[in-house]
Amino acid sequence: MAWRYILFNKGKTTILIACLMVVMTLPMALHLIVTCSKEQLTSRANETPLVIGSKGSALDVVMNTLYFTRKTPNLTSMGEVFAINQTNLAYAIPIYNRFHAAGYPIIGTSLDYFSFRALKLDEGSQFTFLGECVIGCKVAKSLGLKVGDHLISSPENMFDLSGTYPLRLQIVGILQPAHSPDDQGIFVDVKTSWVIGGLGHGHKDLAKSSDSSVLLSKNENTITANAKLLEYNEITKDNIDSFHFHGDNQDFPLTSIIAVPHDLKSKSILRGRYQESEQSQQAIIPIQVVDELIEAVFSIKSVLDIVLLIVGAAMLLAMTLIMVLSLRMRQREMETIAKLGCKQMKVVEMMTAEIALIIFFSLLLSSGIVLLIYTNQENLIQRLII
Amino acid sequence: MKKTPTAILFALAITPWCWNIPIEAAPVKPAIYSVNYPLAYFAERIGGDSIKVVFPEIEGDPAFWDPDREAVMAFQQADLILLNGANYAKWIHKVSLPYSKLVDTSTAFKNRLLTRNNIPSHQHGPQGDHTHEGIAFTVWIDPQLAILQAEAITKALQGLLPDQKERFGDNFIRLKSELNLLDQELENLFSKNPDLHLIVSHPVYEYLAKRYNLNFKSVMWEPHQPITESQWNDLLPLVENSSTSVMMWEDEPLPESVGRLNEIHMKSITFSPCGNRPKQGDFMEVMHRNLSTLSTLYD
Numbered sequence: 001m002a003w004r005y006i007l008f009n010k011g012k013t014t015i016l017i018a019c020l021m022v023v024m025t026l027p028m029a030l031h032l033i034v035t036c037s038k039e040q041l042t043s044r045a046n047e048t049p050l051v052i053g054s055k056g057s058a059l060d061v062v063m064n065t066l067y068f069t070r071k072t073p074n075l076t077s078m079g080e081v082f083a084i085n086q087t088n089l090a091y092a093i094p095i096y097n098r099f100h101a102a103g104y105p106i107i108g109t110s111l112d113y114f115s116f117r118a119l120k121l122d123e124g125s126q127f128t129f130l131g132e133c134v135i136g137c138k139v140a141k142s143l144g145l146k147v148g149d150h151l152i153s154s155p156e157n158m159f160d161l162s163g164t165y166p167l168r169l170q171i172v173g174i175l176q177p178a179h180s181p182d183d184q185g186i187f188v189d190v191k192t193s194w195v196i197g198g199l200g201h202g203h204k205d206l207a208k209s210s211d212s213s214v215l216l217s218k219n220e221n222t223i224t225a226n227a228k229l230l231e232y233n234e235i236t237k238d239n240i241d242s243f244h245f246h247g248d249n250q251d252f253p254l255t256s257i258i259a260v261p262h263d264l265k266s267k268s269i270l271r272g273r274y275q276e277s278e279q280s281q282q283a284i285i286p287i288q289v290v291d292e293l294i295e296a297v298f299s300i301k302s303v304l305d306i307v308l309l310i311v312g313a314a315m316l317l318a319m320t321l322i323m324v325l326s327l328r329m330r331q332r333e334m335e336t337i338a339k340l341g342c343k344q345m346k347v348v349e350m351m352t353a354e355i356a357l358i359i360f361f362s363l364l365l366s367s368g369i370v371l372l373i374y375t376n377q378e379n380l381i382q383r384l385i386i
Numbered sequence: 387m388k389k390t391p392t393a394i395l396f397a398l399a400i401t402p403w404c405w406n407i408p409i410e411a412a413p414v415k416p417a418i419y420s421v422n423y424p425l426a427y428f429a430e431r432i433g434g435d436s437i438k439v440v441f442p443e444i445e446g447d448p449a450f451w452d453p454d455r456e457a458v459m460a461f462q463q464a465d466l467i468l469l470n471g472a473n474y475a476k477w478i479h480k481v482s483l484p485y486s487k488l489v490d491t492s493t494a495f496k497n498r499l500l501t502r503n504n505i506p507s508h509q510h511g512p513q514g515d516h517t518h519e520g521i522a523f524t525v526w527i528d529p530q531l532a533i534l535q536a537e538a539i540t541k542a543l544q545g546l547l548p549d550q551k552e553r554f555g556d557n558f559i560r561l562k563s564e565l566n567l568l569d570q571e572l573e574n575l576f577s578k579n580p581d582l583h584l585i586v587s588h589p590v591y592e593y594l595a596k597r598y599n600l601n602f603k604s605v606m607w608e609p610h611q612p613i614t615e616s617q618w619n620d621l622l623p624l625v626e627n628s629s630t631s632v633m634m635w636e637d638e639p640l641p642e643s644v645g646r647l648n649e650i651h652m653k654s655i656t657f658s659p660c661g662n663r664p665k666q667g668d669f670m671e672v673m674h675r676n677l678s679t680l681s682t683l684y685d
Contacts, residue, residue: 081485086493088545091486111462111484127482128458189482240480241452249479 002353012326013358019319020362021369023312027305028370034301036374037381038294044180045290047117049267050090050259052080052274055282062289065095065256067181068105072098072255076281078190079250084259087273089266093258096193101151101169104139106186108193108254116260119182123147124173130192130200130243131235134173136183147171150234151186153196167196168234179378194245194252195235202232202243259283323355416465416546421475422448422661424526425468425491427669428536432557433543436550440464441663448662449474449523453481466542470535472499474523489542491535492525499525500592524659528593529569529673533562568673573598575677578684585624585652587635590659602634609637609656613646625652632683655679 006013044066053061054074063069084092093116096108111126113119114134124147127134135145145151151169169188177183194200232239245252261267274283327334334347373380415438420426426441433439440460444451453461458481461467467483469475471492492499500522526532540558544551576582576598584595584602587609595602603624607617625631631652633639636659644654656679658664660672667675 082490085485085488088541094485110486111482112486115484125459126462128455128462129482130480132482191479191482243480245479 001350002357005350005354006357012322016319016322016358017362017365019315020359021365023315024362024366025369027308027312028366029373030301030304030308032370032373033377033380034297036377037297040180040378040381041290041294042287045286048258048286049261050270051284051286052076052084052092052257052259052281053255053284055280058282058284058289059293061256061282061284062286064097065258066286066290068097068107068185070100070105075253075255076257077250078252078254080281081254081257082250084257084270087270088262089270090259090261093260094190094254095256095258096190096197096254098255099153099193099196101153101186102139102143104136104143104184104186106133106153106169106188106193106196108188108190108196110190113187113258116258117178117180117182119178120176121173122176124171127172127187127189127192129235130189130195130240131167131170132172132188132192133169134175134187135171136175136185136187137177138183139186140174145171145174147174165198165201165231165233167192170234190254191245191249192235194249195243197253199247199252200243200245202235202239327351417463418466418468418543419461419464420468421451421478422470422526423663424532424660424669425470425535425539426663428532428539428561429468429543431561432536432540432554433550434553434557436547436553437543444662446662449476451475451477453477458482466546468539468542470523470525471496472523472525473521489538491538492531494534494538495525495531498531500596502589502592522589522592524590524661525593527591527659528597529565529572530597531593533565536561536565564670568670568677569597571677572680575680575684576600582683583625583631585621585631585633587633587639590636591634591657594657607635607643609635609639609643612640613643618646622650625650653683655683 045062048066051062051065053065054076056074060069060071060073064071064073078094081092081094084090091112093112094108094110095113097105098108099106107113114126121134122137124134133151135151139145143151149171151171153167153169155166169186169192175182175187188196191200232242235243259270261270271283271285273279274281337347337350338344415436418426418429418433418437418439420429420439420441423441426439429437429439442451442453442457442460461481461483464487466489467487469478469488469490471490502520502522526535536558540554543554547554572594580599580601582601584591584600586602586604587607589604589606591600591602591604594600605617605621605624607613631650633647633652633654635654635656638656639654647654657676658672660669664672
């Protein structure tokens with residue numbers, strides 16, 4: 001009877017199920033996202049002992065370094081990597097996360113990054129020469145890429161005509177799933193990222209060029225070419241020797257540096273060196289920054305919890321009202337049932353069954369949504385929190 | 387009866403397995419890769435049998451080596467990679483190596499590096515066109531700079547194997563005293579005739595000249611190639627007003643080149659920078675051979 005009633009009153013039942021489902025899902029989903037994001041954020045931050053970056057927003061530096069966010073922090077330089085390595089207190093891993101390809105971040109780094117994050121290759125090999133890249137498993141899966149395929153870096157600014165040329169990167173390796181932002185990264189040697197940034201390039205040897213229309217001036221010491229000189233947009237075995245960098249690589253930019261101290265004492269000494277006021281760089285302990293971020297997220301959550309509590313209570317009251325009004329409307333129906341010989345208790349049982357069915361379906365839908373959130377938590381957290 | 391010794395040997399061989407005696411595997415020695423021979427030699431002297439020094443077989447000058455993928459991948463697996471610095475081995479700028487393993491042995495004397503200008507590009511051996519323009523990189527032929535390079539290697543090895551710190555320190559002191567002795571002998575020799583007019587076959591002796599205040603000019607001749615007319619014409623203005631000119635070759639020159647230089651009363655001597663592994667002897671032996679060749683000038 002209860003089932004028949006529910007099927008007959010589809011509109012009313014759907015509204016009740018939807019309302020109850022929202023009341024059940026929202027607190028659970030919120031709790032799940034906040035808890036999972038806390039775990040994800042803290043585990044990666046805990047694994048990263050020190051991040052060195054230019055003075056400015058510590059949050060920008062940490063988020064760019066650990067979670068490959070798009071916002072570029074103030075830049076530091078490669079000289080800082082050499083300086084840290086020379087201290088014998090830590091080894092330094094350069095990070096230059098500024099460019100993108102097919103919507104995924106291109107991370108210029110060194111081979112030390114892979115051993116530091118314990119990233120393993122699923123197929124192929126590590127990058128060996130300029131112009132090669134290793135991609136995360138999600139990049140490979142979503143773009144349908146395999147070893148030997150190519151990816152083209154996106155220009156930094158579509159409207160900057162004098163900007164950098166897109167570079168065609170050769171995929172030489174695909175990483176095993178790491179269940180971290182590394183799955184969505186395109187990793188290149190930091191020198192390749194400088195080529196993408198225009199600090200290094202390859203072109204025909206001007207001294208041997210017979211095309212005089214590409215030359216602006218030529219004397220014993222210097223040859224100046226004009227914009228007609230075509231730069232190579234792919235680094236191959238045939239043209240790699242023509243690639244060169246202009247300037248001292250000590251001055252070349254990085255978005256940050258991961259410093260891995262040899263022990264706790266070294267970590268303290270290294271941090272101390274960056275705390276001097278005249279330092280233009282800062283040493284950040286990622287977990288401290290992430291804890292602050294989580295604290296902010298949790299304070300928002302507690303406000304949201306109160307709001308949800310009030311909204312939930314109001315919704316339950318409204319639902320109770322609907323049920324009571326519905327019972328009044330069904331007064332004649334109840335009387336007919338009684339006249340047909342049904343006991344009063346049977347009517348109560350029928351009403352309870354109706355409510356139980358509504359709660360059951362709400363719970364079923366709510367569980368489905370929570371399960372969906374749980375399975376896609378990484379993506380959701382990347383989009384919502386990071 | 388003849389089978390008895392074999393049976394005893396077999397029994398002895400399987401005893402550890404029978405008694406479950408743990409057999410200690412030989413410890414894996416750290417692999418130290420080097421971009422040139424002098425650094426490999428210093429590492430061998432300092433690290434001794436505690437390390438495995440790898441310097442690849444390179445045909446020609448290691449400064450202009452063009453490694454293939456397998457060679458680079460081998461370098462990527464190294465525990466330490468010894469770099470000469472001074473922009474030596476330009477191939478390292480085109481490959482990916484782990485920065486944490488790199489040891490730039492000339493960092494301590496960065497402000498003492500010399501630059502070369504207006505050097506034309508040239509070709510010899512299998513390595514194609516190259517130029518010596520830019521920072522002079524043959525730093526190790528100044529024994530004092532070689533000591534600083536060896537010191538950088540010692541520190542890196544001590545960091546890698548802290549339990550061998552003392553041993554590496556002692557080995558370094560021995561090497562240092564040999565290099566100091568070489569330095570002293572070179573100084574004594576060159577000071578005998580400070581006005582000696584040297585022509586060098588290749589621009590690789592800047593640090594030697596700086597250390598001992600040598601008066602030298604450079605041409606771009608190859609010891610294993612005959613002298614061309616254009617090269618000869620380049621030489622003549624350099625020796626015009628000089629009575630005692632000497633051509634210093636980086637390797638044994640062709641007899642006809644020596645003969646032609648003799649015609650204009652120029653002596654030929656060989657002073658090998660020893661950038662690549664010598665066919666005979668080691669770095670110190672080559673340096674002492676250089677010393678004895680030089681001493682013939684002052685006899």
